Amino acid sequence: MRRRTPRLLAALATSATLLATAACSAGSSADDPVGGPSGAPDGGGEGLVVGLTAEPANLDFTTTDGAAIPEALLVNVYEGLVKLDQDSGEVVPLLAESWEVSEDGRTYDFTLQEGVTFSDGEEFTAEDAKFSIERVKSDAWTVSLKSGMDVVDTVEAVSPTELRVTLSEPSNDWLFRMTTRIGAMFSESGVDDLQSTAVGTGPYEVTEWDNSGTLELTARDDYWGEAPGVGQVTLQYFEDATATTNALLSGGIDVVGTVQAPETLAQFEGDDRFQVIEGTTNGEVVLSMNGAAGPLQDVRVRQAVRHAIDHQALLDTAWAGRGELIGSMVPPTDPWYEDLTGVAPYDPDRARQLLQEAGAQDVSLRMRIANLPYAVASAQVVQSQLADVGITAEIEPLEFPARWLEDVFTNADYDLSIVAHVEPRDISAFGNPDYYFRYDDPQVQDLLAQADRGTPEEQVTDLQQAARRISEQAAADWLFLLPNLIVAEADVQGLPENRIGESFDLTTLSRG
Amino acid sequence: MLLQVLRRTLVFLVSLALASVVVFAFMAVLPGDPARVALGVNATEEAVQATRERFGTDRPLVVQYLDWVGGLPSGDFGRSYVSGAGIGPQVLDRLQVTLWLVLTAMVLALLVALPLGVVAAVRHRDAAGAAVSALSQVGVAVPSFLAGILLVTVFAVRLGWLPSSGWVPPAEDPGEFLRRLVLPALSLGLVQGAVLTRYVRSAVLDVLREDYVRTARAKGLGPYGALVRHGLRNAAIPVVTVLGLQLATLLVGAVVVERVFVIPGLGSLLLDGVGNRDLLLVQGVVMVLVLAVLLVNYVVDLLYAVLDPRLRRAA
Numbered sequence: 001m002r003r004r005t006p007r008l009l010a011a012l013a014t015s016a017t018l019l020a021t022a023a024c025s026a027g028s029s030a031d032d033p034v035g036g037p038s039g040a041p042d043g044g045g046e047g048l049v050v051g052l053t054a055e056p057a058n059l060d061f062t063t064t065d066g067a068a069i070p071e072a073l074l075v076n077v078y079e080g081l082v083k084l085d086q087d088s089g090e091v092v093p094l095l096a097e098s099w100e101v102s103e104d105g106r107t108y109d110f111t112l113q114e115g116v117t118f119s120d121g122e123e124f125t126a127e128d129a130k131f132s133i134e135r136v137k138s139d140a141w142t143v144s145l146k147s148g149m150d151v152v153d154t155v156e157a158v159s160p161t162e163l164r165v166t167l168s169e170p171s172n173d174w175l176f177r178m179t180t181r182i183g184a185m186f187s188e189s190g191v192d193d194l195q196s197t198a199v200g201t202g203p204y205e206v207t208e209w210d211n212s213g214t215l216e217l218t219a220r221d222d223y224w225g226e227a228p229g230v231g232q233v234t235l236q237y238f239e240d241a242t243a244t245t246n247a248l249l250s251g252g253i254d255v256v257g258t259v260q261a262p263e264t265l266a267q268f269e270g271d272d273r274f275q276v277i278e279g280t281t282n283g284e285v286v287l288s289m290n291g292a293a294g295p296l297q298d299v300r301v302r303q304a305v306r307h308a309i310d311h312q313a314l315l316d317t318a319w320a321g322r323g324e325l326i327g328s329m330v331p332p333t334d335p336w337y338e339d340l341t342g343v344a345p346y347d348p349d350r351a352r353q354l355l356q357e358a359g360a361q362d363v364s365l366r367m368r369i370a371n372l373p374y375a376v377a378s379a380q381v382v383q384s385q386l387a388d389v390g391i392t393a394e395i396e397p398l399e400f401p402a403r404w405l406e407d408v409f410t411n412a413d414y415d416l417s418i419v420a421h422v423e424p425r426d427i428s429a430f431g432n433p434d435y436y437f438r439y440d441d442p443q444v445q446d447l448l449a450q451a452d453r454g455t456p457e458e459q460v461t462d463l464q465q466a467a468r469r470i471s472e473q474a475a476a477d478w479l480f481l482l483p484n485l486i487v488a489e490a491d492v493q494g495l496p497e498n499r500i501g502e503s504f505d506l507t508t509l510s511r512g
Numbered sequence: 513m514l515l516q517v518l519r520r521t522l523v524f525l526v527s528l529a530l531a532s533v534v535v536f537a538f539m540a541v542l543p544g545d546p547a548r549v550a551l552g553v554n555a556t557e558e559a560v561q562a563t564r565e566r567f568g569t570d571r572p573l574v575v576q577y578l579d580w581v582g583g584l585p586s587g588d589f590g591r592s593y594v595s596g597a598g599i600g601p602q603v604l605d606r607l608q609v610t611l612w613l614v615l616t617a618m619v620l621a622l623l624v625a626l627p628l629g630v631v632a633a634v635r636h637r638d639a640a641g642a643a644v645s646a647l648s649q650v651g652v653a654v655p656s657f658l659a660g661i662l663l664v665t666v667f668a669v670r671l672g673w674l675p676s677s678g679w680v681p682p683a684e685d686p687g688e689f690l691r692r693l694v695l696p697a698l699s700l701g702l703v704q705g706a707v708l709t710r711y712v713r714s715a716v717l718d719v720l721r722e723d724y725v726r727t728a729r730a731k732g733l734g735p736y737g738a739l740v741r742h743g744l745r746n747a748a749i750p751v752v753t754v755l756g757l758q759l760a761t762l763l764v765g766a767v768v769v770e771r772v773f774v775i776p777g778l779g780s781l782l783l784d785g786v787g788n789r790d791l792l793l794v795q796g797v798v799m800v801l802v803l804a805v806l807l808v809n810y811v812v813d814l815l816y817a818v819l820d821p822r823l824r825r826a827a
Contacts, residue, residue: 064550065551065554144554212605242661250674252678399543399544401544402548402788403543403544405544
């Protein structure tokens with residue numbers, strides 16, 4: 001009997017160790033935890049294997065949040081009436097070949113493509129479009145993004161190829177949101193088992209997926225549009241940046257779709273066997289400042305923080321110089337983009353002066369960041385640059401998403417935080433005083449509301465003003481814009497330079 | 513003997529029950545709200561509340577615990593918050609993968625440790641023994657994930673002999689299965705082998721000093737002959753014990769190695785689950801791992817009695 005007590009303790013200690021191991025490493029390398037590929041060997045010239053990071057938990061983006069599912073399925077398997085052009089950032093036709101907007105901006109008349117079928121053989125008509133849009137407004141959709149459809153008042157199927165959508169008030173944002181998952185078109189007969197069966201009108205259908213790290217997409221024979229250049233694409237999910245790189249180097253995959261560690265790019269750039277693609281995303285790496293508690297309530301202290309940071313040096317150190325400096329919450333692919341990096345240039349003397357004016361000597365701030373590579377790397381640079389002007393910043397990495405969501409996002413229990421805001425056109429967050437920035441400015445709120453109601457031209461000027469004002473008021477600081485980094489074998493063509501939609505568009509890929 | 517078996521069975525069951533409390537408590541104190549994680553950053557308060565009700569995480573902890581434990585004996589682990597799928601089948605699926613990895617590593621470790629350990633013991637006074645000891649010291653100091661990274665760098669990236677990651681089920685393609693199993697199993701097995709070598713060495717050394725071996729040597733048997741004829745069964749006892757305990761280490765190591773090699777085993781599932789706060793899933797995985805460790809210990813305890821007659825009169 002004496003010998004067994006330690007055994008029991010050992011067993012319990014084991015479970016504790018396992019949990020501790022898991023807790024320490026969970027979420028430490030990618031936005032979404034993923035499993036591993038059950039790697040099917042590359043089938044030669046026919047197939048293409050793309051390495052990505054965030055594995056879908058299931059195939060249903062109507063009830064499961066997160067970027068993983070639309071990344072794999074939108075545009076490739078599910079199509080919308082419209083889609084986002086990755087280069088110009090414009091809304092372009094897809095299942096709707098054209099549309100007209102009424103004078104008052106409330107009525108949209110879409111003319112739909114003919115001869116479109118779903119992967120289950122059903123024909124796509126205006127009835128399906130009506131069904132899909134109304135379904136977003138019903139309880140069937142549970143993800144919070146469904147609110148993008150709130151502005152829709154009525155939907156009519158005028159004829160099989162004509163759809164009329166009437167909004168309760170004009171909204172420039174609505175058509176843009178139709179390029180996201182909420183605009184995806186479903187068949188009435190194809191929504192019974194969305195978690196494991198995806199029925200869309202897109203060029204690919206899911207032919208293999210068992211939640212163990214690979215998702216296989218095979219081109220449909222009966223696709224209405226131009227057939228994609230690759231017959232079969234396998235998406236393989238990697239948790240670990242090194243494992244991804246090694247898989248590419250050893251021929252296990254053909255494309256690294258999202259490079260997680262930019263410092264690894266150097267080894268590919270001088271190598272003829274590979275190509276490196278560098279473009280932009282919607283992911284602003286935001287240094288958020290709590291506007292409702294602590295020293296950062298004072299606009300001068302916030303401005304001092306912005307002047308204290310040498311953004312180019314930070315980008316070089318933290319993200320190997322890859323990415324863009326933006327100076328506000330607008331990426332270059334939005335029509336209202338302006339380079340606002342000049343609003344708060346690096347000027348430590350000005351920072352010290354502002355602190356003195358604000359009477360903020362010996363400021364000490366809690367920097368509670370997401371424990372993600374870019375945030376941890378950036379935080380260290382920010383900390384040392386703030387120290388130069390006399391601000392002490394205490395770094396506390398919080399496990400992302402779980403702990404960060406609870407402490408920073410929900411309770412706003414922080415002074416400074418760092419996380420990438422990857423949603424498209426998310427400048428609107430600064431119009432919500434309850435958002436974790438706790439930024440409450442009536443002028444910005446009005447500008448944002450007007451922008452959505454006005455003409456497209458007014459939208460541009462209003463949002464430019466809003467972006468400038470949040471930058472001047474140092475509502476936050478924008479460290480840099482995450483780059484779109486892709487490494488691929490040299491003969492893969494048609495890779496997207498920018499990644500600004502929810503989808504990783506595979507339809508343009510081919511092998512040279 | 514029967515009493516022994518009964519008593520050990522009781523200890524096994526009580527340990528399992530205690531472990532379930534510990535595992536549940538661990539997950540209960542983990543910061544982060546599963547509902548909020550599932551819904552992401554745009555969720556309304558009502559949506560979060562509704563999701564808590566759907567998950568059942570709004571109920572008192574005691575109720576949640578009893579509800580969860582009640583299903584376990586019948587293999588009902590509940591449903592994953594994230595995927596909505598039943599957890600039991602998924603855990604079984606992943607367990608197979610991890611068991612392949614762990615058992616292969618165990619076999620490799622024994623293949624390394626038994627001959628080397630015996631040599632190190634028998635020749636503990638000369639250079640060969642010292643060399644083995646030094647080598648095993650180095651091996652013990654290398655964490656298995658580092659071994660994995662080194663192996664990948666050499667055999668997958670530089671030489672291109674073996675795939676760097678991924679998994680193919682044995683039923684699908686046995687050849688490819690083996691090719692993908694080699695490196696991860698080696699990463700785990702070599703390090704384990706180094707640890708075991710030291711245990712084998714000291715167990716054999718102890719046996720060599722026993723009277724019955726000395727007697728056998730006096731009768732003219734060589735050191736190895738005497739060992740094989742009289743000593744190995746006794747030396748096996750501490751080694752079997754260590755093997756049982758090492759299984760726990762191997763399972764923890766597998767969690768990390770699976771990550772390096774992108775293998776869809778229990779380890780990957782566990783990490784995903786913790787990150788997503790898929791609490792029931794994590795509890796299910798850990799319980800299966802704990803069950804494995806306790807079961808091995810239970811079997812080792814019983815084997816003890818078989819291997820060493822002296823222990824039978826105990827208790």
